[in-house]
C-alpha cells in the first residue's frame with residue numbers, strides 16, 4: 001500500500017467510506033435485515049419494465065442527445081406544468097442526468113467558485129459537501145432545529161454574506177423526514193431576493209409526503225424558481241434506484257452553465273430507459289399514488305413498533321423514520337446502531353453520520369421502503385428489545 005513511487009495529495013482527505021456502505025456491509029456480515037440504505041426491496045412496475053424492454057428491442061441503443069431524449073424532456077415539462085401551473089421549456093430548462101447525485105454535482109460544479117460559501121442544513125444528505133469542497137468552495141453548516149428539524153431563518157440570515165453563492169435545501173428531507181413549509185419558502189425568498197445567491201433544491205422525495213401535506217417545490221415560487229436548480233430522481237419515484245436516472249429543472253441561464261459541465265462529465269444518459277419513461281410519465285397515476293402507497297407503509301411500520309420503547313413523531317415525508325432509543329440505551333448512536341445490527345439483526349443508520357461533526361441525539365434512521373414481510377421480520381427481531 002505504501003510502496004507507490006508517487007505521493008497523492010487527496011482532494012478529499014476527510015472523506016472515508018460512506019455510512020451506507022459501512023452499515024450495508026455490516027448487515028451482510030451479520031445477516032441483518034437492512035433498513036439502513038434508502039432503497040425499496042419491492043419490484044418496479046412490470047409495465048415499465050416491459051416498456052424499457054420494448055425500447056431495447058426497437059434498437060434505441062445508441063447515445064441519447066446531450067440534454068436528454070426530447071420526448072422525455074417534454075413529458076417532464078408537462079408533468080410540472082400540470083402540477084404547479086408553471087411553464088417549463090423542455091429544450092432550454094430540462095436536462096436528464098444519471099441520477100440526482102450527478103445532477104447535484106454538476107449544478108454545484110457549474111456555479112461554485114473557489115472561496116464561495118454554500119449553506120447546507122445539517123443533518124444533511126452526504127453528497128453536498130464533497131462536491132462543494134472539490135470546487136474549492138466552503139460548506140457552511142447550519143443545524144436544523146431538533147426535535148422537528150426545522151430551519152431557523154434568523155440563523156440563516158446571520159450566516160449570509162457577500163461570499164454566499166448558494167443555499168442547498170432538501171424537502172422532504174433525508175434523513176429526518178421533515179418538510180419545508182410554504183412559510184419557509186417565503187422566508188427563503190425574502191432572504192435571497194436582492195442577492196446573487198442561487199438555490200439548489202433537492203426534491204427527490206417530491207411524491208412521498210404524508211397526512212395530506214403538499215410538496216413545496218421551488219418551482220411553485222417564481223422568484224425562487226428563477227434562481228434555482230430543482231433536482232429529481234426517477235430511481236426514487238419508480239422504485240428503481242439502480243437505474244440511476246434523474247433530471248434537473250433550471251432557468252435557461254443556469255441550464256446553460258449546467259450543461260457545460262454535464263456534457264463533459266457524462267455527456268448523455270441511458271437511451272432506452274429515457275424513451276420508456278417518456279411514455280410512462282404520460283399517466284400521472286404512476287407517481288400521484290405514491291403518497292398513499294408510502295403513507296400506508298409508514299403507518300404499517302409505526303403500528304408494528306408501537307409497543308417498543310422507542311420515542312418518535314411520525315415522519316412527515318420521505319421513506320425514513322427516525323426513532324429515539326434513549327429509553328433503551330445511553331450508548332452513542334454509532335455504537336448502538338452497530339450493536340443493533342450485530343446482536344438484534346437489524347441495520348439502521350445513526351443520525352450523527354449526517355453531521356460533519358457527529359452530533360448525537362440518540363436517533364436512528366429506519367428506511368421503511370420495504371415489503372410488509374421485511375418490516376414484519378425486522379420488528380420481530382426488534383421485539384427482543386422489550
Ligand SMILES: Cc1ncc(COP(=O)(O)O)c(C=O)c1O
Nearest residue numbers: 099100101125174204233235246
Ligand atoms: C436527499 C437525496 N438526494 C439525492 C439522492 C440521490 O439520488 P440518485 O440515486 O438519483 O442519485 C438521494 C438518494 O438517497 C437522496 O436521499
